Amino acid sequence: MKYTLNEQIVVDRPIADCFAYLKDFATIEQWDPGVYRSRKLTPGIPKAGTEYEILLKLPANKQAPMLYTQLAIDEPHQLVLQGVGDNFGALDTISFKAITAGSTMIDYRAELDLDWLSPSFAWTVKPLLNRLGKKAANGLKQALTTPSKPTGRTLKDSISDRLILPAALSFGKRGYLSLSRKSHSTRMDGKVVAITGPTAGLGLAAACELARLGATLLLIGRDEQKLNSAAKEIQDFSGCPDEALRIISADLSSLGATADAAKQILKEQPHLDILINNAGALFAEREDTEEGFERALAVNFLAPVLLSKLLQPVFEKDSRIINVVSGGLYFQGLNINDLQFRDENYDGSKAYARAKRALLYLSRDFAETATGCYHTMHPGWAATPGVAKSLPAFNKALQNYMRDSRMGADTIVWLATAPELDGYTAQQLWFDRHPHTSDVLPGTKSSLAELQWLKNWTATTLAQYE
Numbered sequence: 001m002k003y004t005l006n007e008q009i010v011v012d013r014p015i016a017d018c019f020a021y022l023k024d025f026a027t028i029e030q031w032d033p034g035v036y037r038s039r040k041l042t043p044g045i046p047k048a049g050t051e052y053e054i055l056l057k058l059p060a061n062k063q064a065p066m067l068y069t070q071l072a073i074d075e076p077h078q079l080v081l082q083g084v085g086d087n088f089g090a091l092d093t094i095s096f097k098a099i100t101a102g103s104t105m106i107d108y109r110a111e112l113d114l115d116w117l118s119p120s121f122a123w124t125v126k127p128l129l130n131r132l133g134k135k136a137a138n139g140l141k142q143a144l145t146t147p148s149k150p151t152g153r154t155l156k157d158s159i160s161d162r163l164i165l166p167a168a169l170s171f172g173k174r175g176y177l178s179l180s181r182k183s184h185s186t187r188m189d190g191k192v193v194a195i196t197g198p199t200a201g202l203g204l205a206a207a208c209e210l211a212r213l214g215a216t217l218l219l220i221g222r223d224e225q226k227l228n229s230a231a232k233e234i235q236d237f238s239g240c241p242d243e244a245l246r247i248i249s250a251d252l253s254s255l256g257a258t259a260d261a262a263k264q265i266l267k268e269q270p271h272l273d274i275l276i277n278n279a280g281a282l283f284a285e286r287e288d289t290e291e292g293f294e295r296a297l298a299v300n301f302l303a304p305v306l307l308s309k310l311l312q313p314v315f316e317k318d319s320r321i322i323n324v325v326s327g328g329l330y331f332q333g334l335n336i337n338d339l340q341f342r343d344e345n346y347d348g349s350k351a352y353a354r355a356k357r358a359l360l361y362l363s364r365d366f367a368e369t370a371t372g373c374y375h376t377m378h379p380g381w382a383a384t385p386g387v388a389k390s391l392p393a394f395n396k397a398l399q400n401y402m403r404d405s406r407m408g409a410d411t412i413v414w415l416a417t418a419p420e421l422d423g424y425t426a427q428q429l430w431f432d433r434h435p436h437t438s439d440v441l442p443g444t445k446s447s448l449a450e451l452q453w454l455k456n457w458t459a460t461t462l463a464q465y466e
């Protein structure tokens with residue numbers, strides 16, 4: 001049986017934006033609710049011949065793979081793709097027409113080839129196909145439409161945060177998959193983003209997506225070889241040019257090296273639109289860095305605070321500074337009497353969670369006193385090299401439940417790009433694009449006196465590196 005679906009939408013976006021978003025067909029996972037996952041198989045800029053693997057959602061959590069090939073790209077007017085699956089084929093033609101400078105009509109035509117279906121059964125399948133087509137078209141319209149403001153704190157989130165267990169259940173991929181918006185369609189051409197920890201996990205996934213959106217990236221890491229292979233992966237994913245990626249070497253467990261990285265950025269960069277303090281680590285054993293700081297505190301707290309402080313001259317009032325913390329902070333308050341775990345028996349998870357809580361507090365302090373818009377987020381539980389190494393048992397037990405890196409990185413990219421956050425200064429702990437409370441368990445919220453102590457200690461400690 002052959003059947004043609006045809007949907008038209010009008011969106012308030014320039015034709016170039018719409019075309020750029022759909023030119024990489026792998027973005028289909030962000031807008032078509034019928035798609036579980038999509039991947040560009042051919043490295044570099046999409047062109048005729050580029051292949052994509054698309055996993056369609058089937059009932060009972062099953063998936064069906066399809067291989068799509070880009071047949072033609074006529075910029076910015078038309079894209080033609082051919083999809084082949086088991087007993088299923090599609091020829092998709094996506095046409096773009098500018099209505100005004102800021103609005104575009106998109107015509108999506110999918111000619112379906114359902115070999116296995118006899119025409120006498122067509123009446124059973126057509127309504128379902130029509131419904132799927134409409135859902136996809138609505139998803140695409142939503143992906144290219146900017147909400148007027150970010151979601152506020154919902155009663156459901158507040159209750160589940162307080163009950164902890166329901167909130168924790170959403171830390172896995174289920175939470176991400178239930179999001180009503182998953183798209184990243186705001187162009188970032190001309191924007192400069194510095195990101196720490198771009199060589200693996202969430203940092204690499206965020207860097208890939210930001211490069212696809214056109215940003216220039218300063219990749220800050222400690223291992224030049226890993227940075228170079230991350231740069232290659234980012235280019236394969238996004239097709240970005242060489243000049244969109246710059247490498248800055250710094251081991252962030254050293255505050256001296258962190259300060260040198262900041263100085264290099266200040267020398268080379270007249271302004272910075274976004275800083276993503278993503279690098280982080282959880283250690284099994286207590287160890288001091290060469291500069292004498294407990295290393296989890298150094299990497300997860302002192303380095304991002306120092307970087308945010310030293311980069312002040314290149315921030316403008318709308319620059320965004322995104323601090324990646326962890327849901328682990330829900331279980332730990334600060335211990336200002338032993339911030340560096342010198343007295344208490346070392347527990348890597350506690351040290352990590354306390355350092356992340358300290359970063360949350362200092363991020364709020366920056367928001368009040370420094371230039372830029374400061375945001376903190378936690379990514380839920382994502383299967384990354386870091387989790388596999390530092391929490392092997394947790395990683396093994398929750399393998400089927402955890403998110404992948406792009407799911408964990410989604411809120412980082414959203415905080416970096418969402419136009420609805422322009423000028424947004426309220427202090428939230430973001431998770432899955434929603435604001436959440438940061439203090440749930442008794443004893444985890446610090447007093448004003450403790451916060452003041454933390455501020456003073458941090459200022460004194462970092463002064464020698466400024």
Ligand SMILES: NC(=O)c1ccc[n+]([C@@H]2O[C@H](COP(=O)([O-])OP(=O)(O)OC[C@H]3O[C@@H](n4cnc5c(N)ncnc54)[C@H](OP(=O)(O)O)[C@@H]3O)[C@@H](O)[C@H]2O)c1
Binds near residue numbers: 221250281
């Ligand atoms: N994955 C999760 O479920 C989860 C949950 C809560 C919070 N987080 C937070 O999310 C962020 C990313 O985590 P991830 O899971 O993607 O971790 P990951 O896979 O271990 O990646 C961490 C990145 O940070 C870099 N890094 C670590 N120590 C560094 C140092 N001393 N100097 C410079 N770079 C350093 C790593 O560089 P190398 O490649 O050189 O090691 C890597 O690029 C972290 O802040 C983490 O605490 C993750």
